[in-house]
Amino acid sequence: MNFLSSLSSAVLSASSAALHSAQGGVPGVPAYALGDRVTAFDGKAIWTVWNGTKKDDQSPVSVFSFDLSSPSHVSAHDRRALFPLARTAFRKLRALRHPNVLKFLDGAETESSVWFVTEPVTSLALDLDDAAASDESKVYGLLHVCTALAFLNRDGQSVHGGLRTTSVWVTPGGEWKLGGMEVVTKLDEADGAMWSYGGLVPDSQTHASPEVRKGGWTALKQCDPSALDSYLLHLFLFTIFNGPLPSSYLSPSSDIPSLPQTRGSIPPALFQPWRRLGNPNPAARLKTSAFLDLGTHPGEGWWPSNRLVKLSAALEGFALATEDERTALIRTLKAISSGAANAKTAPLPSGFLKHKVLPSLVHTFEFSGGTGGAPLLLPVILDLSRDGLDDKTYDRAVLQPVVRAFATPDRAMRMALLEHLDKYADRLAAKDVNERVWPHLQTGFGDVVAVIREATVKSIPLIAPKLNDRILNNDLLRVLGKTQTDVEPGIRTNTCILLSRLSRHLQASTQRKVLIPAFARALRDPFVHARSAGLMALMATCEVFEKEDLAGKVIPAMSICLVDREKTVRDQAYKAMDMFVKKCEALTANARHGPRARGCRSAAGAASRRSDPARARDERDGCGGCA
Incomplete structure (x- = not known):
């Protein structure tokens, strides 16, 4: 009867798993969708690993499964023997729950299967195979x-017992998380x-410590909780720096193998502590907690000098850091960014940059309200994210927080957004520019601080191609009409220059209606550079004016500059006058002998003959006429 019950349960479990798989869900965990299996990990541990997503927000996750009914490289008999390990x-x-332990999100356990969901990770073993880690x-x-x-051994008085490259998992940010909890046991746990x-743990015999090889697993009860884990850490360090263990370790004999005592690629600072971790005598073996303390010692440890460790520690406390600490971190990040750009220093690992550095900086930038040095973070964020982020990630992680920052009333923040607009304007979406940037940016034209007004004017050419017709031909021109009479001469000058650059984006009717009066006003500005800007703006937009405008409005307006008190303006005026006269000649050259011109001469000649016979004779001889 029990056999039939177990068989029925197994069949139901297999059917449920198949149904959930067909629907794309994780068996027993409906909030998550099951993706592709990570086939490269098959056979490296007792688990089958899958990619997955959380259904409500599509955020990535990793899924681990152990199912007795699923086909595997392990026989059905062996899989049933391994099932207690999975449980x-x-x-x-x-x-x-520990920040350095693989983060468990959800899971389900049945009579024949175990499924659980964790944060998104990749196997360290696969990363090392790809030589991806520096x-x-x-x-x-x-x-x-x-x-x-050290936490498990010292604080939990427990043995981990499963440290391998296959039980360590790497987050997208480059952090290593400890997994492999199959045999975690407290020393006083009788049935551990x-x-x-x-x-039964894969490779357990070849990775067994000397005391286990001699006295079995229960020999660990007489040792410190870290005895086995220190030895496994000894092997782990050799593997990650020097590659696979020697062949002597691959035999599960009772003989105690030893690693080469040469350093190989192990960092010099770690070499002597590494040797102490492998001491055959468990009582003299360096504890995991002691190894951690040696490495974190402020003066002699190997971790305080590691660039990633220092940055990670600074970023974790960045929101609460003092002004000096923030300034120091910003200076460090700037040096890294400029050094990487010049190939003088190694760039930060892309995962560390994308998932560790940028999120921390952007969070502080966005939620500090413009205080605490947040405006200083913007150029650092933009420089660090310049390369290595795809468009979708860049938009989500960088652009959207920057766009939201335009709504802040803080002037320092607004100034930073305007000053560095050239670094991100080309990646802004037109919808965001028109609906979320422009409504806040336009307030800068009327700001009481002149530097904000000037920066606002200078920013327009960068976003003009993405502004819609209504804003370009109405709202923008309306505020530029005010800035052209600004009390600051530099703002008036830059407004004139801006209008000339905008000309190609304006409608034809708007060009004739707005540009000539605006430039004519600049020609009478008391500021010499504004007058020069007006002349050059007219020359730059010459092609948009018709001949009637050139002869009737432009040339008369600029003629006053021919006698300007500044020689530079006079010289520019003569060049402009020569240009426009030649332009008029070119535009009227084809019209002098056209039908309309002949009609004008005939009408004028008839009127003259009626009033002046002599003039009529002259016209018959080829004199007079209408130009």
Whole structure:
């Protein structure tokens, strides 16, 4: 009867798993969708690993499964023997909360399967196979693993027992998270998984410490909780820096193998502590907590000097940091950004930059309300995100917070947004420019602070191509009409220059209606550079004027500059006058002998003959006429 009950439960579980898989869901965890299986991880541990997403916001997750009914590289008999390990890992991971332990999100356990969802991660074993991690990143990640081990050993009085590259998981930000909770056991736990199932963990025999090889897994009860984990850390360090273990470790014999005592690629500062971790005598073996303390020592440790460790620590406390601390971090990030651009220093790892540095900086920038040095962060954020982010990520992580910042009333923030607009304007969407940037940006034209008004005027050419016709031909021209009479001569000058640059974006009717009066006003400005700007603006927009406007409005308006008291203005005026006269000649050259011209001469000649016979004779001889 029990057999039939178990069989029925297994069949139902398999059917449920198949149904959820067909629907794209994680069995027993309906809030998450199941994606592709990470086939590269198959056979490296007892778990099958999947990519997944949270259904409500499509955020990525990782999914771990152990299902007796699923086909696997392990036989059905062996899988049933391993099932207690999967259950232990599920329960331990669900109960254990630590920032350096793989983050458990949700899960489900049945009679024949275990499924659980975690933060999105990739296997360290796969990263090392791809040679993706630098030594700097390895030392940074090692800090997280050692912190988690020391916590379990010292604070939890527990043995982890499963440290491998296959049990360490890497977050998108480059942090290493400890997993592999299959045999986590407290020393005083009589029925702990370590004592009964320690030998079932993959590679457990080849990774067994000397005392375990001699006396079995229960020998650990007489040792410090860190004895096995220190030895495994010894092997782990060798693997991540020097590659796979020697062949002597691949034999599960009772002989105690040893690693080469040469350093290889292990960082010099870690070499002697690494040797102490592998001491055959468990009583003399360096504890995981002692290894952590040595590495974090302010004067002699290897972690305080690691660039990623320093940045990570500074970023975690950035929101509450003092002004001096913030300034120091900003200076460091600027140096990294400029050094990477000049190939003088190594750039930050892309994952660390994208998921660790930028989110912290952007969060402080967005929610500090313009205080605490937030405006100083903007150029750093823009420089660091210049390369390495795809358009979608850049828009979500950088552009949207920047767009929202336009609504802040803080002048320092608004000034920073305007000064650095050239670094992100080309990636702004037209919809955001018209609906979310312009309504706040236009208030700068009337700001009481002159530098804000001037920066606002200078910013318009960068966003003009994305402004709609209503804003370009109405709202913008209305405020520029006010800035052209600003008390600051520089603002008046820049307004004139801006109008000349905007001419190609304006409608034809607007060009004739607005540009000539605006430039004519600049020609009579008391500021010499404004007058010069007016002349050059007319010359730059010459093609948009018709011949009647040139002869009747432009040339008369600019003639006053021919006698300007400033020689530079006079010289520019003569050049402009020569240009416009030649332009008029070119526009009227084809019209002098056209039908309309002949009609004008005939009408004028008839009137003259009626009043002046002599003039009529002259016209018959080819004199007079209408131009």
